[in-house]
Amino acid sequence: MDNKKIALITGSTDGIGKATALKLLKEGWEVVINGRNASKCEPTINELKQKSGSNNVTAFIADLANLSQVKSATEKFLETNSRLDLLMLNANSIANDRIVTAEGNEQNFALGYISRVLMIKMLEKVLENTTNSQILSVIGMDTQPLDFNDPTIKNNFTGRKGLGRWQWAMNLYATEYNRTSKVPLNLYMPGLVKTKVLANEPQPMRAFVKLMNILMGITTEQSAENIFIVLNDIVSNKKKGTCYSWKKERGLPKIKTTEGDNVKLLKLTNDLLQKYL
Ligand SMILES: NC(=O)c1ccc[n+]([C@@H]2O[C@H](COP(=O)([O-])OP(=O)(O)OC[C@H]3O[C@@H](n4cnc5c(N)ncnc54)[C@H](OP(=O)(O)O)[C@@H]3O)[C@@H](O)[C@H]2O)c1
Known part of the structure:
Protein backbone atom coordinates (compact mmCIF):
# COMPACT_ATOMS: atom_id res chain seq x y z
CA MET A 1 0.00 0.00 0.00
CA ASP A 2 1.22 3.49 -0.87
CA ASN A 3 1.76 5.47 2.32
CA LYS A 4 2.32 8.83 0.68
CA LYS A 5 0.46 11.65 2.37
CA ILE A 6 -1.95 13.50 0.09
CA ALA A 7 -2.73 17.22 0.17
CA LEU A 8 -5.42 19.05 -1.76
CA ILE A 9 -4.55 22.76 -1.83
CA THR A 10 -7.01 25.24 -3.28
CA GLY A 11 -5.65 28.28 -5.13
CA SER A 12 -2.27 26.72 -5.79
CA THR A 13 -1.42 28.04 -9.23
CA ASP A 14 0.21 31.03 -7.54
CA GLY A 15 1.35 32.59 -4.28
CA ILE A 16 1.25 30.82 -0.93
CA GLY A 17 -0.66 27.81 -2.27
CA LYS A 18 1.86 27.10 -5.01
CA ALA A 19 4.84 27.51 -2.66
CA THR A 20 3.21 25.13 -0.14
CA ALA A 21 2.57 22.60 -2.91
CA LEU A 22 6.28 22.73 -3.79
CA LYS A 23 7.35 22.35 -0.17
CA LEU A 24 5.09 19.32 0.36
CA LEU A 25 6.25 17.69 -2.88
CA LYS A 26 9.85 18.09 -1.73
CA GLU A 27 8.86 16.48 1.57
CA GLY A 28 7.55 13.43 -0.29
CA TRP A 29 3.83 14.22 -0.28
CA GLU A 30 1.46 13.72 -3.18
CA VAL A 31 -0.19 17.04 -4.02
CA VAL A 32 -3.36 17.93 -5.86
CA ILE A 33 -3.22 21.54 -6.94
CA ASN A 34 -6.26 23.62 -7.81
CA GLY A 35 -6.69 26.37 -10.33
CA ARG A 36 -9.59 27.89 -12.17
CA ASN A 37 -8.27 27.19 -15.64
CA ALA A 38 -6.44 24.29 -17.22
CA SER A 39 -4.12 26.60 -19.14
CA LYS A 40 -2.61 27.82 -15.84
CA CYS A 41 -2.67 24.42 -14.09
CA GLU A 42 -0.62 22.67 -16.75
CA PRO A 43 2.45 24.95 -16.65
CA THR A 44 2.19 25.07 -12.83
CA ILE A 45 2.33 21.27 -12.67
CA ASN A 46 5.34 21.22 -15.01
CA GLU A 47 7.11 23.84 -12.93
CA LEU A 48 6.38 21.99 -9.66
CA LYS A 49 7.60 18.70 -11.14
CA GLN A 50 10.78 20.29 -12.37
CA LYS A 51 11.53 22.17 -9.13
CA SER A 52 10.67 19.31 -6.78
CA GLY A 53 11.97 16.40 -8.81
CA SER A 54 8.67 14.64 -8.01
CA ASN A 55 5.92 13.58 -10.41
CA ASN A 56 3.31 13.24 -7.65
CA VAL A 57 1.25 16.25 -8.61
CA THR A 58 -2.10 16.44 -10.37
CA ALA A 59 -4.77 19.09 -10.89
CA PHE A 60 -8.26 19.77 -9.54
CA ILE A 61 -9.61 22.24 -12.03
CA ALA A 62 -12.51 24.38 -10.81
CA ASP A 63 -13.49 27.99 -10.42
CA LEU A 64 -14.26 27.84 -6.73
CA ALA A 65 -16.71 30.73 -6.88
CA ASN A 66 -18.91 28.35 -8.87
CA LEU A 67 -20.42 25.69 -6.61
CA SER A 68 -21.39 23.34 -9.46
CA GLN A 69 -17.76 23.27 -10.54
CA VAL A 70 -16.64 22.69 -6.94
CA LYS A 71 -19.07 19.79 -6.67
CA SER A 72 -18.06 18.05 -9.90
CA ALA A 73 -14.31 18.48 -9.34
CA THR A 74 -14.66 17.14 -5.78
CA GLU A 75 -16.65 14.15 -7.02
CA LYS A 76 -13.89 13.46 -9.54
CA PHE A 77 -11.26 13.70 -6.80
CA LEU A 78 -13.21 11.18 -4.70
CA GLU A 79 -13.38 8.71 -7.59
CA THR A 80 -9.62 8.26 -7.49
CA ASN A 81 -8.63 9.06 -3.90
CA SER A 82 -9.46 7.16 -0.76
CA ARG A 83 -7.14 9.16 1.46
CA LEU A 84 -6.69 12.86 2.20
CA ASP A 85 -4.21 14.03 4.83
CA LEU A 86 -4.53 17.76 4.28
CA LEU A 87 -7.32 19.90 2.88
CA MET A 88 -5.81 23.37 2.65
CA LEU A 89 -8.51 25.92 1.83
CA ASN A 90 -6.45 28.78 0.51
CA ALA A 91 -7.91 30.25 -2.70
CA ASN A 92 -9.03 33.84 -2.71
CA SER A 93 -9.13 36.88 -4.93
CA ILE A 94 -10.82 40.00 -3.71
CA ALA A 95 -13.75 41.25 -5.80
CA ASN A 96 -13.94 45.00 -5.26
CA ASP A 97 -17.04 45.34 -7.42
CA ARG A 98 -20.30 43.71 -6.39
CA ILE A 99 -20.56 40.53 -8.45
CA VAL A 100 -23.43 38.11 -8.01
CA THR A 101 -22.52 34.75 -9.51
CA ALA A 102 -24.83 32.92 -11.93
CA GLU A 103 -25.76 30.74 -8.94
CA GLY A 104 -26.90 33.80 -6.97
CA ASN A 105 -24.07 34.23 -4.47
CA GLU A 106 -21.97 37.30 -3.77
CA GLN A 107 -18.59 36.46 -5.30
CA ASN A 108 -16.35 37.03 -2.24
CA PHE A 109 -18.69 34.99 -0.06
CA ALA A 110 -18.96 32.19 -2.64
CA LEU A 111 -15.20 31.85 -3.10
CA GLY A 112 -14.04 32.52 0.44
CA TYR A 113 -16.74 30.84 2.47
CA ILE A 114 -19.43 28.74 0.78
CA SER A 115 -17.13 26.79 -1.53
CA ARG A 116 -14.85 26.01 1.42
CA VAL A 117 -17.73 24.60 3.45
CA LEU A 118 -18.94 22.60 0.45
CA MET A 119 -15.49 21.02 0.09
CA ILE A 120 -15.31 20.29 3.82
CA LYS A 121 -18.68 18.57 3.73
CA MET A 122 -17.98 16.57 0.57
CA LEU A 123 -14.52 15.48 1.73
CA GLU A 124 -15.38 14.84 5.37
CA LYS A 125 -15.65 11.04 5.04
CA VAL A 126 -12.33 10.60 3.27
CA LEU A 127 -10.66 12.91 5.81
CA GLU A 128 -12.21 10.92 8.66
CA ASN A 129 -10.82 7.72 7.17
CA THR A 130 -7.28 9.11 7.08
CA THR A 131 -5.30 9.01 10.33
CA ASN A 132 -4.11 12.44 11.53
CA SER A 133 -5.83 14.30 8.70
CA GLN A 134 -6.54 18.00 9.00
CA ILE A 135 -8.20 21.01 7.43
CA LEU A 136 -6.38 24.34 7.35
CA SER A 137 -8.31 27.40 6.22
CA VAL A 138 -6.17 30.38 5.19
CA ILE A 139 -7.67 33.69 6.19
CA GLY A 140 -6.91 37.35 6.85
CA MET A 141 -7.50 39.49 9.93
CA ASP A 142 -10.44 41.61 8.75
CA THR A 143 -13.85 40.49 9.93
CA GLN A 144 -17.28 42.12 9.69
CA PRO A 145 -20.51 40.51 10.87
CA LEU A 146 -22.73 39.18 8.12
CA ASP A 147 -26.03 40.94 7.60
CA PHE A 148 -28.37 37.94 7.45
CA ASN A 149 -31.02 40.14 5.85
CA ASP A 150 -28.66 41.08 3.05
CA PRO A 151 -26.29 38.14 2.34
CA THR A 152 -25.42 39.33 -1.18
CA ILE A 153 -24.60 42.86 0.06
CA LYS A 154 -27.13 44.78 -2.04
CA ASN A 155 -26.73 47.72 0.32
CA ASN A 156 -23.57 49.80 0.37
CA PHE A 157 -21.27 47.17 -1.10
CA THR A 158 -17.53 47.57 -0.68
CA GLY A 159 -14.75 45.07 -1.32
CA ARG A 160 -13.76 45.40 2.34
CA LYS A 161 -17.25 44.34 3.38
CA GLY A 162 -17.10 41.38 0.99
CA LEU A 163 -13.75 40.30 2.40
CA GLY A 164 -14.62 40.94 6.04
CA ARG A 165 -17.93 39.09 5.84
CA TRP A 166 -16.64 35.83 4.43
CA GLN A 167 -13.77 35.86 6.91
CA TRP A 168 -16.23 36.47 9.76
CA ALA A 169 -18.36 33.56 8.55
CA MET A 170 -15.32 31.26 8.28
CA ASN A 171 -14.29 32.10 11.85
CA LEU A 172 -17.74 31.37 13.20
CA TYR A 173 -18.16 28.23 11.10
CA ALA A 174 -14.80 26.86 12.33
CA THR A 175 -15.93 27.18 15.93
CA GLU A 176 -19.23 25.44 15.21
CA TYR A 177 -17.65 22.72 13.05
CA ASN A 178 -15.02 21.81 15.63
CA ARG A 179 -17.67 21.20 18.31
CA THR A 180 -18.60 17.88 16.72
CA SER A 181 -16.09 17.10 13.98
CA LYS A 182 -13.61 14.23 14.10
CA VAL A 183 -11.20 16.12 11.87
CA PRO A 184 -9.61 19.33 13.17
CA LEU A 185 -10.29 22.56 11.30
CA ASN A 186 -7.76 25.26 12.14
CA LEU A 187 -7.35 28.75 10.76
CA TYR A 188 -4.13 30.15 9.37
CA MET A 189 -3.11 33.80 8.99
CA PRO A 190 -0.01 34.03 6.82
CA GLY A 191 0.97 37.59 7.78
CA LEU A 192 2.10 39.85 4.97
CA VAL A 193 3.33 37.74 2.08
CA LYS A 194 4.58 39.16 -1.22
CA THR A 195 1.85 37.95 -3.59
CA GLU A 201 -6.77 44.96 -1.28
CA PRO A 202 -9.78 47.22 -0.95
CA GLN A 203 -9.00 50.90 -0.44
CA PRO A 204 -8.08 52.69 1.78
CA MET A 205 -5.84 49.83 2.93
CA ARG A 206 -4.20 49.16 -0.46
CA ALA A 207 -1.52 51.87 -0.33
CA PHE A 208 -0.71 51.13 3.30
CA VAL A 209 -0.50 47.38 2.71
CA LYS A 210 1.70 47.94 -0.35
CA LEU A 211 4.21 49.93 1.70
CA MET A 212 4.11 47.51 4.63
CA ASN A 213 4.60 44.64 2.24
CA ILE A 214 7.78 46.20 0.84
CA LEU A 215 9.07 46.80 4.36
CA MET A 216 7.90 43.63 6.12
CA GLY A 217 6.46 41.18 3.59
CA ILE A 218 7.89 37.68 3.52
CA THR A 219 8.39 35.53 0.44
CA THR A 220 6.02 32.74 -0.50
CA GLU A 221 8.83 30.25 0.18
CA GLN A 222 9.18 31.55 3.75
CA SER A 223 5.44 31.35 4.13
CA ALA A 224 5.44 27.72 2.96
CA GLU A 225 8.13 26.90 5.52
CA ASN A 226 5.94 28.46 8.23
CA ILE A 227 2.93 26.48 7.08
CA PHE A 228 4.91 23.25 7.15
CA ILE A 229 5.87 23.91 10.78
CA VAL A 230 2.22 24.65 11.61
CA LEU A 231 0.94 21.48 9.90
CA ASN A 232 3.33 19.37 11.94
CA ASP A 233 2.47 21.19 15.17
CA ILE A 234 -1.23 20.54 14.61
CA VAL A 235 -0.64 16.80 14.19
CA SER A 236 1.95 16.44 16.97
CA ASN A 237 -0.04 18.41 19.53
CA LYS A 238 -3.53 17.42 18.33
CA LYS A 239 -4.59 21.05 17.88
CA LYS A 240 -8.20 21.74 16.97
CA GLY A 241 -10.18 24.94 16.54
CA THR A 242 -7.32 27.36 16.89
CA CYS A 243 -5.62 29.92 14.70
CA TYR A 244 -1.98 30.22 13.75
CA SER A 245 -0.15 33.22 12.49
CA TRP A 246 3.22 32.85 10.74
CA LYS A 247 4.47 29.74 12.54
CA LYS A 248 2.92 30.28 15.96
CA GLU A 249 -0.42 29.55 17.52
CA ARG A 250 -2.22 32.78 18.38
CA GLY A 251 -5.68 31.48 19.28
CA LEU A 252 -8.92 32.30 17.52
CA PRO A 253 -9.42 35.99 16.81
CA LYS A 254 -12.22 37.66 18.73
CA ILE A 255 -15.07 38.37 16.35
CA LYS A 256 -18.12 40.49 16.95
CA THR A 257 -21.20 38.29 17.32
CA THR A 258 -24.77 38.65 18.48
CA GLU A 259 -26.63 35.83 20.18
CA GLY A 260 -28.01 33.40 17.63
CA ASP A 261 -25.52 34.27 14.85
CA ASN A 262 -24.16 30.72 14.90
CA VAL A 263 -27.61 29.21 14.31
CA LYS A 264 -28.40 31.75 11.58
CA LEU A 265 -25.08 31.09 9.85
CA LEU A 266 -25.52 27.32 9.87
CA LYS A 267 -29.05 27.71 8.50
CA LEU A 268 -27.93 30.07 5.73
CA THR A 269 -25.04 27.75 4.88
CA ASN A 270 -27.28 24.69 4.70
CA ASP A 271 -29.82 26.55 2.58
CA LEU A 272 -27.16 27.71 0.13
CA LEU A 273 -25.58 24.27 -0.12
CA GLN A 274 -28.75 22.20 -0.14
CA LYS A 275 -28.86 21.59 -3.87
CA TYR A 276 -25.17 20.66 -4.08
CA LEU A 277 -25.11 18.01 -1.35
N1 LIG B 1 -0.52 37.52 0.77
C1 LIG B 1 -0.86 37.96 1.96
O1 LIG B 1 -0.18 38.80 2.56
C2 LIG B 1 -2.09 37.43 2.63
C3 LIG B 1 -2.48 37.99 3.85
C4 LIG B 1 -3.60 37.48 4.51
C5 LIG B 1 -4.31 36.44 3.93
N2 LIG B 1 -3.92 35.94 2.72
C6 LIG B 1 -4.70 34.83 2.16
O2 LIG B 1 -3.82 33.81 1.71
C7 LIG B 1 -4.47 33.04 0.69
C8 LIG B 1 -3.52 32.89 -0.49
O3 LIG B 1 -3.33 34.15 -1.07
P1 LIG B 1 -2.02 34.58 -1.84
O4 LIG B 1 -1.50 35.76 -1.13
O5 LIG B 1 -1.15 33.43 -2.07
O6 LIG B 1 -2.69 35.09 -3.19
P2 LIG B 1 -2.40 34.82 -4.74
O7 LIG B 1 -0.94 34.79 -5.00
O8 LIG B 1 -3.24 35.77 -5.48
O9 LIG B 1 -2.95 33.34 -4.93
C9 LIG B 1 -4.30 33.07 -4.84
C10 LIG B 1 -4.59 31.75 -5.52
O10 LIG B 1 -6.00 31.56 -5.52
C11 LIG B 1 -6.42 31.28 -6.85
N3 LIG B 1 -7.80 31.69 -7.10
C12 LIG B 1 -8.30 32.93 -7.09
N4 LIG B 1 -9.60 32.91 -7.41
C13 LIG B 1 -9.92 31.61 -7.64
C14 LIG B 1 -11.10 30.93 -8.01
N5 LIG B 1 -12.24 31.60 -8.25
N6 LIG B 1 -11.06 29.59 -8.16
C15 LIG B 1 -9.92 28.90 -7.95
N7 LIG B 1 -8.76 29.49 -7.61
C16 LIG B 1 -8.78 30.82 -7.45
C17 LIG B 1 -5.45 32.04 -7.71
O11 LIG B 1 -5.53 31.57 -9.04
P3 LIG B 1 -5.06 32.46 -10.29
O12 LIG B 1 -3.62 32.11 -10.39
O13 LIG B 1 -5.90 31.96 -11.40
O14 LIG B 1 -5.30 33.89 -9.93
C18 LIG B 1 -4.15 31.72 -6.99
O15 LIG B 1 -3.69 30.45 -7.31
C19 LIG B 1 -5.75 33.79 0.35
O16 LIG B 1 -6.84 33.19 1.02
C20 LIG B 1 -5.50 35.18 0.91
O17 LIG B 1 -6.68 35.89 1.21
C21 LIG B 1 -2.85 36.41 2.06
Whole structure:
Protein backbone atom coordinates (compact mmCIF):
# COMPACT_ATOMS: atom_id res chain seq x y z
CA MET A 1 0.00 0.00 0.00
CA ASP A 2 1.22 3.49 -0.87
CA ASN A 3 1.76 5.47 2.32
CA LYS A 4 2.32 8.83 0.68
CA LYS A 5 0.46 11.65 2.37
CA ILE A 6 -1.95 13.50 0.09
CA ALA A 7 -2.73 17.22 0.17
CA LEU A 8 -5.42 19.05 -1.76
CA ILE A 9 -4.55 22.76 -1.83
CA THR A 10 -7.01 25.24 -3.28
CA GLY A 11 -5.65 28.28 -5.13
CA SER A 12 -2.27 26.72 -5.79
CA THR A 13 -1.42 28.04 -9.23
CA ASP A 14 0.21 31.03 -7.54
CA GLY A 15 1.35 32.59 -4.28
CA ILE A 16 1.25 30.82 -0.93
CA GLY A 17 -0.66 27.81 -2.27
CA LYS A 18 1.86 27.10 -5.01
CA ALA A 19 4.84 27.51 -2.66
CA THR A 20 3.21 25.13 -0.14
CA ALA A 21 2.57 22.60 -2.91
CA LEU A 22 6.28 22.73 -3.79
CA LYS A 23 7.35 22.35 -0.17
CA LEU A 24 5.09 19.32 0.36
CA LEU A 25 6.25 17.69 -2.88
CA LYS A 26 9.85 18.09 -1.73
CA GLU A 27 8.86 16.48 1.57
CA GLY A 28 7.55 13.43 -0.29
CA TRP A 29 3.83 14.22 -0.28
CA GLU A 30 1.46 13.72 -3.18
CA VAL A 31 -0.19 17.04 -4.02
CA VAL A 32 -3.36 17.93 -5.86
CA ILE A 33 -3.22 21.54 -6.94
CA ASN A 34 -6.26 23.62 -7.81
CA GLY A 35 -6.69 26.37 -10.33
CA ARG A 36 -9.59 27.89 -12.17
CA ASN A 37 -8.27 27.19 -15.64
CA ALA A 38 -6.44 24.29 -17.22
CA SER A 39 -4.12 26.60 -19.14
CA LYS A 40 -2.61 27.82 -15.84
CA CYS A 41 -2.67 24.42 -14.09
CA GLU A 42 -0.62 22.67 -16.75
CA PRO A 43 2.45 24.95 -16.65
CA THR A 44 2.19 25.07 -12.83
CA ILE A 45 2.33 21.27 -12.67
CA ASN A 46 5.34 21.22 -15.01
CA GLU A 47 7.11 23.84 -12.93
CA LEU A 48 6.38 21.99 -9.66
CA LYS A 49 7.60 18.70 -11.14
CA GLN A 50 10.78 20.29 -12.37
CA LYS A 51 11.53 22.17 -9.13
CA SER A 52 10.67 19.31 -6.78
CA GLY A 53 11.97 16.40 -8.81
CA SER A 54 8.67 14.64 -8.01
CA ASN A 55 5.92 13.58 -10.41
CA ASN A 56 3.31 13.24 -7.65
CA VAL A 57 1.25 16.25 -8.61
CA THR A 58 -2.10 16.44 -10.37
CA ALA A 59 -4.77 19.09 -10.89
CA PHE A 60 -8.26 19.77 -9.54
CA ILE A 61 -9.61 22.24 -12.03
CA ALA A 62 -12.51 24.38 -10.81
CA ASP A 63 -13.49 27.99 -10.42
CA LEU A 64 -14.26 27.84 -6.73
CA ALA A 65 -16.71 30.73 -6.88
CA ASN A 66 -18.91 28.35 -8.87
CA LEU A 67 -20.42 25.69 -6.61
CA SER A 68 -21.39 23.34 -9.46
CA GLN A 69 -17.76 23.27 -10.54
CA VAL A 70 -16.64 22.69 -6.94
CA LYS A 71 -19.07 19.79 -6.67
CA SER A 72 -18.06 18.05 -9.90
CA ALA A 73 -14.31 18.48 -9.34
CA THR A 74 -14.66 17.14 -5.78
CA GLU A 75 -16.65 14.15 -7.02
CA LYS A 76 -13.89 13.46 -9.54
CA PHE A 77 -11.26 13.70 -6.80
CA LEU A 78 -13.21 11.18 -4.70
CA GLU A 79 -13.38 8.71 -7.59
CA THR A 80 -9.62 8.26 -7.49
CA ASN A 81 -8.63 9.06 -3.90
CA SER A 82 -9.46 7.16 -0.76
CA ARG A 83 -7.14 9.16 1.46
CA LEU A 84 -6.69 12.86 2.20
CA ASP A 85 -4.21 14.03 4.83
CA LEU A 86 -4.53 17.76 4.28
CA LEU A 87 -7.32 19.90 2.88
CA MET A 88 -5.81 23.37 2.65
CA LEU A 89 -8.51 25.92 1.83
CA ASN A 90 -6.45 28.78 0.51
CA ALA A 91 -7.91 30.25 -2.70
CA ASN A 92 -9.03 33.84 -2.71
CA SER A 93 -9.13 36.88 -4.93
CA ILE A 94 -10.82 40.00 -3.71
CA ALA A 95 -13.75 41.25 -5.80
CA ASN A 96 -13.94 45.00 -5.26
CA ASP A 97 -17.04 45.34 -7.42
CA ARG A 98 -20.30 43.71 -6.39
CA ILE A 99 -20.56 40.53 -8.45
CA VAL A 100 -23.43 38.11 -8.01
CA THR A 101 -22.52 34.75 -9.51
CA ALA A 102 -24.83 32.92 -11.93
CA GLU A 103 -25.76 30.74 -8.94
CA GLY A 104 -26.90 33.80 -6.97
CA ASN A 105 -24.07 34.23 -4.47
CA GLU A 106 -21.97 37.30 -3.77
CA GLN A 107 -18.59 36.46 -5.30
CA ASN A 108 -16.35 37.03 -2.24
CA PHE A 109 -18.69 34.99 -0.06
CA ALA A 110 -18.96 32.19 -2.64
CA LEU A 111 -15.20 31.85 -3.10
CA GLY A 112 -14.04 32.52 0.44
CA TYR A 113 -16.74 30.84 2.47
CA ILE A 114 -19.43 28.74 0.78
CA SER A 115 -17.13 26.79 -1.53
CA ARG A 116 -14.85 26.01 1.42
CA VAL A 117 -17.73 24.60 3.45
CA LEU A 118 -18.94 22.60 0.45
CA MET A 119 -15.49 21.02 0.09
CA ILE A 120 -15.31 20.29 3.82
CA LYS A 121 -18.68 18.57 3.73
CA MET A 122 -17.98 16.57 0.57
CA LEU A 123 -14.52 15.48 1.73
CA GLU A 124 -15.38 14.84 5.37
CA LYS A 125 -15.65 11.04 5.04
CA VAL A 126 -12.33 10.60 3.27
CA LEU A 127 -10.66 12.91 5.81
CA GLU A 128 -12.21 10.92 8.66
CA ASN A 129 -10.82 7.72 7.17
CA THR A 130 -7.28 9.11 7.08
CA THR A 131 -5.30 9.01 10.33
CA ASN A 132 -4.11 12.44 11.53
CA SER A 133 -5.83 14.30 8.70
CA GLN A 134 -6.54 18.00 9.00
CA ILE A 135 -8.20 21.01 7.43
CA LEU A 136 -6.38 24.34 7.35
CA SER A 137 -8.31 27.40 6.22
CA VAL A 138 -6.17 30.38 5.19
CA ILE A 139 -7.67 33.69 6.19
CA GLY A 140 -6.91 37.35 6.85
CA MET A 141 -7.50 39.49 9.93
CA ASP A 142 -10.44 41.61 8.75
CA THR A 143 -13.85 40.49 9.93
CA GLN A 144 -17.28 42.12 9.69
CA PRO A 145 -20.51 40.51 10.87
CA LEU A 146 -22.73 39.18 8.12
CA ASP A 147 -26.03 40.94 7.60
CA PHE A 148 -28.37 37.94 7.45
CA ASN A 149 -31.02 40.14 5.85
CA ASP A 150 -28.66 41.08 3.05
CA PRO A 151 -26.29 38.14 2.34
CA THR A 152 -25.42 39.33 -1.18
CA ILE A 153 -24.60 42.86 0.06
CA LYS A 154 -27.13 44.78 -2.04
CA ASN A 155 -26.73 47.72 0.32
CA ASN A 156 -23.57 49.80 0.37
CA PHE A 157 -21.27 47.17 -1.10
CA THR A 158 -17.53 47.57 -0.68
CA GLY A 159 -14.75 45.07 -1.32
CA ARG A 160 -13.76 45.40 2.34
CA LYS A 161 -17.25 44.34 3.38
CA GLY A 162 -17.10 41.38 0.99
CA LEU A 163 -13.75 40.30 2.40
CA GLY A 164 -14.62 40.94 6.04
CA ARG A 165 -17.93 39.09 5.84
CA TRP A 166 -16.64 35.83 4.43
CA GLN A 167 -13.77 35.86 6.91
CA TRP A 168 -16.23 36.47 9.76
CA ALA A 169 -18.36 33.56 8.55
CA MET A 170 -15.32 31.26 8.28
CA ASN A 171 -14.29 32.10 11.85
CA LEU A 172 -17.74 31.37 13.20
CA TYR A 173 -18.16 28.23 11.10
CA ALA A 174 -14.80 26.86 12.33
CA THR A 175 -15.93 27.18 15.93
CA GLU A 176 -19.23 25.44 15.21
CA TYR A 177 -17.65 22.72 13.05
CA ASN A 178 -15.02 21.81 15.63
CA ARG A 179 -17.67 21.20 18.31
CA THR A 180 -18.60 17.88 16.72
CA SER A 181 -16.09 17.10 13.98
CA LYS A 182 -13.61 14.23 14.10
CA VAL A 183 -11.20 16.12 11.87
CA PRO A 184 -9.61 19.33 13.17
CA LEU A 185 -10.29 22.56 11.30
CA ASN A 186 -7.76 25.26 12.14
CA LEU A 187 -7.35 28.75 10.76
CA TYR A 188 -4.13 30.15 9.37
CA MET A 189 -3.11 33.80 8.99
CA PRO A 190 -0.01 34.03 6.82
CA GLY A 191 0.97 37.59 7.78
CA LEU A 192 2.10 39.85 4.97
CA VAL A 193 3.33 37.74 2.08
CA LYS A 194 4.58 39.16 -1.22
CA THR A 195 1.85 37.95 -3.59
CA LYS A 196 -0.55 39.43 -6.10
CA VAL A 197 -3.59 39.14 -3.80
CA LEU A 198 -2.56 42.29 -1.95
CA ALA A 199 -2.61 44.39 -5.12
CA ASN A 200 -6.36 44.05 -4.96
CA GLU A 201 -6.77 44.96 -1.28
CA PRO A 202 -9.78 47.22 -0.95
CA GLN A 203 -9.00 50.90 -0.44
CA PRO A 204 -8.08 52.69 1.78
CA MET A 205 -5.84 49.83 2.93
CA ARG A 206 -4.20 49.16 -0.46
CA ALA A 207 -1.52 51.87 -0.33
CA PHE A 208 -0.71 51.13 3.30
CA VAL A 209 -0.50 47.38 2.71
CA LYS A 210 1.70 47.94 -0.35
CA LEU A 211 4.21 49.93 1.70
CA MET A 212 4.11 47.51 4.63
CA ASN A 213 4.60 44.64 2.24
CA ILE A 214 7.78 46.20 0.84
CA LEU A 215 9.07 46.80 4.36
CA MET A 216 7.90 43.63 6.12
CA GLY A 217 6.46 41.18 3.59
CA ILE A 218 7.89 37.68 3.52
CA THR A 219 8.39 35.53 0.44
CA THR A 220 6.02 32.74 -0.50
CA GLU A 221 8.83 30.25 0.18
CA GLN A 222 9.18 31.55 3.75
CA SER A 223 5.44 31.35 4.13
CA ALA A 224 5.44 27.72 2.96
CA GLU A 225 8.13 26.90 5.52
CA ASN A 226 5.94 28.46 8.23
CA ILE A 227 2.93 26.48 7.08
CA PHE A 228 4.91 23.25 7.15
CA ILE A 229 5.87 23.91 10.78
CA VAL A 230 2.22 24.65 11.61
CA LEU A 231 0.94 21.48 9.90
CA ASN A 232 3.33 19.37 11.94
CA ASP A 233 2.47 21.19 15.17
CA ILE A 234 -1.23 20.54 14.61
CA VAL A 235 -0.64 16.80 14.19
CA SER A 236 1.95 16.44 16.97
CA ASN A 237 -0.04 18.41 19.53
CA LYS A 238 -3.53 17.42 18.33
CA LYS A 239 -4.59 21.05 17.88
CA LYS A 240 -8.20 21.74 16.97
CA GLY A 241 -10.18 24.94 16.54
CA THR A 242 -7.32 27.36 16.89
CA CYS A 243 -5.62 29.92 14.70
CA TYR A 244 -1.98 30.22 13.75
CA SER A 245 -0.15 33.22 12.49
CA TRP A 246 3.22 32.85 10.74
CA LYS A 247 4.47 29.74 12.54
CA LYS A 248 2.92 30.28 15.96
CA GLU A 249 -0.42 29.55 17.52
CA ARG A 250 -2.22 32.78 18.38
CA GLY A 251 -5.68 31.48 19.28
CA LEU A 252 -8.92 32.30 17.52
CA PRO A 253 -9.42 35.99 16.81
CA LYS A 254 -12.22 37.66 18.73
CA ILE A 255 -15.07 38.37 16.35
CA LYS A 256 -18.12 40.49 16.95
CA THR A 257 -21.20 38.29 17.32
CA THR A 258 -24.77 38.65 18.48
CA GLU A 259 -26.63 35.83 20.18
CA GLY A 260 -28.01 33.40 17.63
CA ASP A 261 -25.52 34.27 14.85
CA ASN A 262 -24.16 30.72 14.90
CA VAL A 263 -27.61 29.21 14.31
CA LYS A 264 -28.40 31.75 11.58
CA LEU A 265 -25.08 31.09 9.85
CA LEU A 266 -25.52 27.32 9.87
CA LYS A 267 -29.05 27.71 8.50
CA LEU A 268 -27.93 30.07 5.73
CA THR A 269 -25.04 27.75 4.88
CA ASN A 270 -27.28 24.69 4.70
CA ASP A 271 -29.82 26.55 2.58
CA LEU A 272 -27.16 27.71 0.13
CA LEU A 273 -25.58 24.27 -0.12
CA GLN A 274 -28.75 22.20 -0.14
CA LYS A 275 -28.86 21.59 -3.87
CA TYR A 276 -25.17 20.66 -4.08
CA LEU A 277 -25.11 18.01 -1.35
N1 LIG B 1 -0.52 37.52 0.77
C1 LIG B 1 -0.86 37.96 1.96
O1 LIG B 1 -0.18 38.80 2.56
C2 LIG B 1 -2.09 37.43 2.63
C3 LIG B 1 -2.48 37.99 3.85
C4 LIG B 1 -3.60 37.48 4.51
C5 LIG B 1 -4.31 36.44 3.93
N2 LIG B 1 -3.92 35.94 2.72
C6 LIG B 1 -4.70 34.83 2.16
O2 LIG B 1 -3.82 33.81 1.71
C7 LIG B 1 -4.47 33.04 0.69
C8 LIG B 1 -3.52 32.89 -0.49
O3 LIG B 1 -3.33 34.15 -1.07
P1 LIG B 1 -2.02 34.58 -1.84
O4 LIG B 1 -1.50 35.76 -1.13
O5 LIG B 1 -1.15 33.43 -2.07
O6 LIG B 1 -2.69 35.09 -3.19
P2 LIG B 1 -2.40 34.82 -4.74
O7 LIG B 1 -0.94 34.79 -5.00
O8 LIG B 1 -3.24 35.77 -5.48
O9 LIG B 1 -2.95 33.34 -4.93
C9 LIG B 1 -4.30 33.07 -4.84
C10 LIG B 1 -4.59 31.75 -5.52
O10 LIG B 1 -6.00 31.56 -5.52
C11 LIG B 1 -6.42 31.28 -6.85
N3 LIG B 1 -7.80 31.69 -7.10
C12 LIG B 1 -8.30 32.93 -7.09
N4 LIG B 1 -9.60 32.91 -7.41
C13 LIG B 1 -9.92 31.61 -7.64
C14 LIG B 1 -11.10 30.93 -8.01
N5 LIG B 1 -12.24 31.60 -8.25
N6 LIG B 1 -11.06 29.59 -8.16
C15 LIG B 1 -9.92 28.90 -7.95
N7 LIG B 1 -8.76 29.49 -7.61
C16 LIG B 1 -8.78 30.82 -7.45
C17 LIG B 1 -5.45 32.04 -7.71
O11 LIG B 1 -5.53 31.57 -9.04
P3 LIG B 1 -5.06 32.46 -10.29
O12 LIG B 1 -3.62 32.11 -10.39
O13 LIG B 1 -5.90 31.96 -11.40
O14 LIG B 1 -5.30 33.89 -9.93
C18 LIG B 1 -4.15 31.72 -6.99
O15 LIG B 1 -3.69 30.45 -7.31
C19 LIG B 1 -5.75 33.79 0.35
O16 LIG B 1 -6.84 33.19 1.02
C20 LIG B 1 -5.50 35.18 0.91
O17 LIG B 1 -6.68 35.89 1.21
C21 LIG B 1 -2.85 36.41 2.06
